[in-house]
Amino acid sequence: MSVDLIWPFLLIGLTAGGLYSLLGCGVVLAYRASGYLHIAHAGVAMVSALAFVLLARHMPVAVALVLALGIGAATSTALYHWVFARLEEASMAAKVVVSVATGVGLQAVGGFLLINFGLLDGGPRGSGSLFPESTRITIFGASATAQQLALPVAALLVFGALQYLLHRTDLGLALRASSQNPLSASLAGVPSRRVTTAAWATTGALAALAGVLSVSATSFLIPTYLFAETVRALAASLTGAFIDLKRMVIAAFVLGILEQELVGFSPPWNAMRGALSFALITLVAIFGLSRQLERSERAGAMT
Amino acid sequence: MLLLLAMVTVACAQTSTLDVTRATTRDAGAGEQALGLDPSSDPGEAAQVGAGGSSQAGSSSGSGSAGAGIAAPGAQASDPTIEGPVKIGVMSTLSGGQKFVGEPPYRIALAYAERLNAEGGINGRRLEILGYDVCTNCPDEGLAQAKKAVERDNVFALANTFVVNASLDQVVPYLNDKGVPMVQGSSGSQSRKPELSPYNFSVGLTVPGRAAIGADYAKAYLAKKGRPPKVALLYFTDALTSYIADEQREALKRVGLEIVDEEAVSYDATMTNQSSQVVKMRAAGAEMVIGSHGVLCAFNMQAADQADWQAPYLCTIMYDPFTTTIAGHSALTNRDVFADTEGYATQDMNSPGMQDYLALMRDYYPDGDVGLVTLYSYLGMRLIEEGVRSMGANVTRAGLARYLEGLQHYDAGGLTAPFTLGPKDHGSINGAHIVKLNPDGTFQRMTSDWVYPAPIHNLPGPVR
Numbered sequence: 001m002s003v004d005l006i007w008p009f010l011l012i013g014l015t016a017g018g019l020y021s022l023l024g025c026g027v028v029l030a031y032r033a034s035g036y037l038h039i040a041h042a043g044v045a046m047v048s049a050l051a052f053v054l055l056a057r058h059m060p061v062a063v064a065l066v067l068a069l070g071i072g073a074a075t076s077t078a079l080y081h082w083v084f085a086r087l088e089e090a091s092m093a094a095k096v097v098v099s100v101a102t103g104v105g106l107q108a109v110g111g112f113l114l115i116n117f118g119l120l121d122g123g124p125r126g127s128g129s130l131f132p133e134s135t136r137i138t139i140f141g142a143s144a145t146a147q148q149l150a151l152p153v154a155a156l157l158v159f160g161a162l163q164y165l166l167h168r169t170d171l172g173l174a175l176r177a178s179s180q181n182p183l184s185a186s187l188a189g190v191p192s193r194r195v196t197t198a199a200w201a202t203t204g205a206l207a208a209l210a211g212v213l214s215v216s217a218t219s220f221l222i223p224t225y226l227f228a229e230t231v232r233a234l235a236a237s238l239t240g241a242f243i244d245l246k247r248m249v250i251a252a253f254v255l256g257i258l259e260q261e262l263v264g265f266s267p268p269w270n271a272m273r274g275a276l277s278f279a280l281i282t283l284v285a286i287f288g289l290s291r292q293l294e295r296s297e298r299a300g301a302m303t
Numbered sequence: 304m305l306l307l308l309a310m311v312t313v314a315c316a317q318t319s320t321l322d323v324t325r326a327t328t329r330d331a332g333a334g335e336q337a338l339g340l341d342p343s344s345d346p347g348e349a350a351q352v353g354a355g356g357s358s359q360a361g362s363s364s365g366s367g368s369a370g371a372g373i374a375a376p377g378a379q380a381s382d383p384t385i386e387g388p389v390k391i392g393v394m395s396t397l398s399g400g401q402k403f404v405g406e407p408p409y410r411i412a413l414a415y416a417e418r419l420n421a422e423g424g425i426n427g428r429r430l431e432i433l434g435y436d437v438c439t440n441c442p443d444e445g446l447a448q449a450k451k452a453v454e455r456d457n458v459f460a461l462a463n464t465f466v467v468n469a470s471l472d473q474v475v476p477y478l479n480d481k482g483v484p485m486v487q488g489s490s491g492s493q494s495r496k497p498e499l500s501p502y503n504f505s506v507g508l509t510v511p512g513r514a515a516i517g518a519d520y521a522k523a524y525l526a527k528k529g530r531p532p533k534v535a536l537l538y539f540t541d542a543l544t545s546y547i548a549d550e551q552r553e554a555l556k557r558v559g560l561e562i563v564d565e566e567a568v569s570y571d572a573t574m575t576n577q578s579s580q581v582v583k584m585r586a587a588g589a590e591m592v593i594g595s596h597g598v599l600c601a602f603n604m605q606a607a608d609q610a611d612w613q614a615p616y617l618c619t620i621m622y623d624p625f626t627t628t629i630a631g632h633s634a635l636t637n638r639d640v641f642a643d644t645e646g647y648a649t650q651d652m653n654s655p656g657m658q659d660y661l662a663l664m665r666d667y668y669p670d671g672d673v674g675l676v677t678l679y680s681y682l683g684m685r686l687i688e689e690g691v692r693s694m695g696a697n698v699t700r701a702g703l704a705r706y707l708e709g710l711q712h713y714d715a716g717g718l719t720a721p722f723t724l725g726p727k728d729h730g731s732i733n734g735a736h737i738v739k740l741n742p743d744g745t746f747q748r749m750t751s752d753w754v755y756p757a758p759i760h761n762l763p764g765p766v767r
Contacts, residue, residue, distance in 0.1 A: 229572065260579040267540075267567035275569070
């Protein structure tokens with residue numbers, strides 16, 4: 001691979017990594033809130049992105065963005081109250097099955113809506129874009145669009161905000177207490193259900209943000225929208241045992257960058273970016289996972 | 304869903320190599336005892352044993368005539384003259400989320416039969432269409448439904464099955480055993496070894512022809528623009544599309560175009576982000592991108608547009624509104640984008656065949672899309688109708704196979720380039736038009752008449 005291509009690929013990898021990271025923040029927050037592997041996260045992102053595209057046809061994109069974030073939060077909250085909260089005592093296996101089934105259900109709903117709104121192909125390009133299509137930014141000779149660069153910027157901002165929320169605020173403290181021991185937290189006066197609901201609403205809003213930013217960059221939607229990206233976010237989250245945001249973010253960006261750097265190789269390797277990067281991150285996760293889980297158990301599912 | 308669409312568009316251009324493999328094994332012995340169907344024998348009579356046999360010229364209007372050597376194990380023993388209505392089975396995806404891609408071939412068959420029956424049928428016989436629901440990649444379901452069609456419903460032939468092409472790997476040898484013709488409505492690797500599946504016919508632009516015509520046009524385009532003859536090759540890594548890329552690679556080399564970069568893209572969500580591929584192709588000095596699939600090209604063009612790279616594209620299987628929407632108005636405005644087509648997008652030619660197809664769509668399938676899928680399906684039904692009509696009262700399955708194999712210079716009223724079938728070629732069309740995609744999703748024909756592979760490719764054709 002030419003050395004000249006390393007930097008352009010790295011810049012593109014940052015956008016992919018930013019998307020994985022943004023999705024991963026939601027995955028980690030859901031796990032920290034109630035111990036769920038939130039596989040349905042992609043479905044929430046897809047539904048929110050669909051809402052954004054439709055709304056943006058009738059109102060300013062900023063308003064559509066806010067409403068889409070609200071729809072994501074509402075969808076996620078509804079899922080928690082109607083489905084996930086009823087399975088708090090269930091085994092992890094049962095929770096995973098329900099989460100997968102919920103994700104598939106959201107895809108089906110999304111597919112129905114996409115077909116009936118004539119949006120199977122994403123609708124006219126440019127509708128619902130957060131930035132003008134011509135906005136292109138050049139960094140050290142490599143260029144990317146504003147839509148692309150918004151993803152890593154948003155991911156880092158969200159990461160910083162979540163870190164602050166979890167470790168520097170009363171809400172974060174309450175969330176940690178509620179997820180560690182809901183009964184004790186309740187006895188201590190922590191409104192566990194309300195705190196967990198707030199966490200799930202935030203998770204939904206994060207899914208919506210990822211969906212909206214992504215659809216702004218690609219202008220197309222399908223029922224399985226962002227599912228593959230969410231799988232990568234889950235892989236990245238695995239490196240931090242679903243509780244360590246910092247590790248997740250680093251892994252997500254490394255994954256995104258490695259995937260793009262692989263394109264620089266000759267066939268068939270340049271087609272293996274998904275599989276090879278995923279295998280790499282999985283290996284890292286396997287070797288570090290047991291220690292992480294052990295630590296998290298000692299800490300009561302919290303770090 | 305996206306992958307499904309991609310698969311279907313690939314299926315439109317190809318017949319699964321699995322079909323060939325299975326058929327090879329199954330018919331290895333049968334090939335040695337191939338039955339040469341005597342062109343002079345009456346349709347419907349038992350086949351005579353003989354060598355391969357050569358095709359006979361058809362009528363001046365391009366109708367087919369009997370006369371090819373086809374392996375037909377079992378056919379002669381269970382091929383009675385068909386009485387009553389002519390039953391045509393359509394195996395396609397008729398339910399679930401994939402219905403929107405599988406229903407059109409079935410609907411066009413229904414439309415064709417409805418119009419035909421309203422006009423008195425074929426020699427007084429009604430055409431009856433039976434639908435069989437098969438998912439896009441379910442070989443076991445495909446075989447079960449084929450058995451139901453043949454053994455329970457006694458269908459005369461199968462038609463318009465290309466949407467479920469990937470489900471046919473067990474169906475092809477089964478139909479050969481039973482002597483039931485299938486007009487798939489697609490072409491591809493199957494067309495190179497037709498003798499291995501004697502009852503399997505396809506209607507579409509062959510992959511070698513597609514690749515050769517594209518290479519010829521790319522060379523001429525770059526020369527006209529005064530650009531260096533350097534191209535990038537873009538393809539999926541799956542077996543089906545790789546076959547197209549293999550043919551494109553050879554064709555590009557034959558015409559002297561240098562492939563400065565090859566981008567293989569896996570058949571998954573990573574196809575939607577091809578920014579790195581664009582960076583690489585651009586850095587390699589590619590003056591034009593040659594793509595093996597429209598959807599893949601569309602995403603690549605989107606990335607090229609984001610990178611402000613205005614290279615022209617020439618992609619196969621590109622004439623679909625879906626690909627146009629993915630690429631976006633801007634991507635198509637800032638570059639020349641070409642595709643090959645064996646018929647669709649040549650509506651402006653106003654040929655009788657095209658007018659008849661459009662009339663059928665307008666009058667009997669108004670909610671259907673005028674495009675590749677329905678055009679293939681129309682042509683398949685038309686061939687079956689004409690084959691049955693040619694047999695008069697003695698309608699047999701082997702007779703239909705003989706008719707199809709005997710097609711010489713067949714001209715469906717200008718709907719596609721004239722084509723010839725024969726014992727060595729069950730995949731049909733080698734001529735095409737090159738069209739340019741407009742930003743509004745319409746097409747502009749760039750060639751005044753059907754173009755064929757240049758002699759340098761040493762492929763069949765041109766047909767004059």
